[in-house]
Amino acid sequence: MHINWQLRELNLKIVYYGPALSGKTTNLEQIYTRVDATHRSELISLKTHEDRTLFFDFLQLELGKINNLLPKIHLYTVPGQSYYEASRKLVLRGADGVVFVADSAPECADSNLRAWQDMETHLASYNIAMGQIPIVLQCNKQDLYNALSPAQIGYLLHADLLPSLPAIANQGNGVFDTLKTITRNVITQIQHQSAIA
Amino acid sequence: MINPEAASPIDLPSGITLYPSHDEAIDRILNELQERCPAEFILLAEVSGQILSVIGERTTVDLAALGSLVAGDLAASQEIARLTAQYENYQLILREGPKSNTFISEAGAHLVLFVRVSKEIPLGWARMLIHETSRQLAEIIATQPEDLGKLDLGLSEEKLSSLVNDDLDSIWKG
Numbered sequence: 001m002h003i004n005w006q007l008r009e010l011n012l013k014i015v016y017y018g019p020a021l022s023g024k025t026t027n028l029e030q031i032y033t034r035v036d037a038t039h040r041s042e043l044i045s046l047k048t049h050e051d052r053t054l055f056f057d058f059l060q061l062e063l064g065k066i067n068n069l070l071p072k073i074h075l076y077t078v079p080g081q082s083y084y085e086a087s088r089k090l091v092l093r094g095a096d097g098v099v100f101v102a103d104s105a106p107e108c109a110d111s112n113l114r115a116w117q118d119m120e121t122h123l124a125s126y127n128i129a130m131g132q133i134p135i136v137l138q139c140n141k142q143d144l145y146n147a148l149s150p151a152q153i154g155y156l157l158h159a160d161l162l163p164s165l166p167a168i169a170n171q172g173n174g175v176f177d178t179l180k181t182i183t184r185n186v187i188t189q190i191q192h193q194s195a196i197a
Numbered sequence: 198m199i200n201p202e203a204a205s206p207i208d209l210p211s212g213i214t215l216y217p218s219h220d221e222a223i224d225r226i227l228n229e230l231q232e233r234c235p236a237e238f239i240l241l242a243e244v245s246g247q248i249l250s251v252i253g254e255r256t257t258v259d260l261a262a263l264g265s266l267v268a269g270d271l272a273a274s275q276e277i278a279r280l281t282a283q284y285e286n287y288q289l290i291l292r293e294g295p296k297s298n299t300f301i302s303e304a305g306a307h308l309v310l311f312v313r314v315s316k317e318i319p320l321g322w323a324r325m326l327i328h329e330t331s332r333q334l335a336e337i338i339a340t341q342p343e344d345l346g347k348l349d350l351g352l353s354e355e356k357l358s359s360l361v362n363d364d365l366d367s368i369w370k371g
């Protein structure tokens with residue numbers, strides 16, 4: 001988070017994390033398509049030749065003035081492939097909130113768990129324990145005939161208490177609700193920290 | 198500018214808070230760099246890519262995108278240096294272009310500086326000034342203003358998260 005008192009800007013960083021091909025980039029593409037162009041940056045994607053995320057995707061949303069405060073939301077994705085573990089850690093640096101995009105296919109339960117543990121490790125390397133940072137669980141690909149429910153995925157990740165939302169990101173379903181939920185939770189957390197500072 | 202009634206500034210474990218006096222000092226230092234170098238364009242961002250200041254010729258480049266890429270470039274370079282045991286503070290990345298050279302410099306733990314200079318400027322001269330500026334910037338951020346006073350950013354507003362969500366609703370085309 002970065003606060004600029006002169007400009008009255010509140011800059012937030014939200015990272016979309018999750019296993020390979022779970023739909024992290026799709027979330028940002030949907031947000032890019034559906035947000036008024038005057039309120040967003042270009043979508044930056046650092047991709048491999050195979051169209052897979054190499055380093056990160058980035059999109060900035062600029063909201064209007066709220067009580068003289070100008071919130072800007074920076075959205076990042078991490079590369080999901082296991083090869084890019086070092087890059088994932090770098091993208092998490094300075095995150096104010098995380099959306100964990102899980103793949104609801106039953107055969108992806110293990111990769112979801114590995115990615116979850118990987119995230120836990122990287123956050124710990126920045127001295128952030130789970131519970132100290134807002135995390136929203138998005139259960140993507142709910143249109144699969146055998147999709148695990150958000151409750152099942154939350155249970156498998158030992159994340160039952162976190163807010164979880166169903167999504168079909170490639171159709172835009174659940175994308176906005178996820179964005180709103182994580183933003184609300186990040187703002188609440190900042191207000192809480194502000195109150196005790 | 199300072200409201201004595203308001204809540205105290207936040208000091209979160211991550212991220213930085215820029216006070217008005219920081220802003221003034223940053224502007225002065227960057228303007229000095231621009232004049233002395235001289236630099237065509239300067240961008241200062243927080244290490245996660247959030248832009249703090251921009252000076253010089255503005256082109257049509259998307260500044261938010263540039264900030265994120267500059268931060269990513271520095272982060273990757275720092276990690277490469279660590280992996281190869283070549284890391285030291287104030288890392289500098291040089292990119293030579295056809296008409297201009299660009300430098301990306303670590304300015305302490307929190308900031309990254311991007312500077313574009315004409316090819317005609319000697320590299321050593323630019324590098325020395327950018328190093329000097331990076332150290333000055335890091336010192337400024339590390340300094341708490343003497344008289345913090347009490348500043349209000351409206352964060353105590355109870356309905357702030359709802360208001361932000363309403364605003365998100367308004368920019369969502371569906």
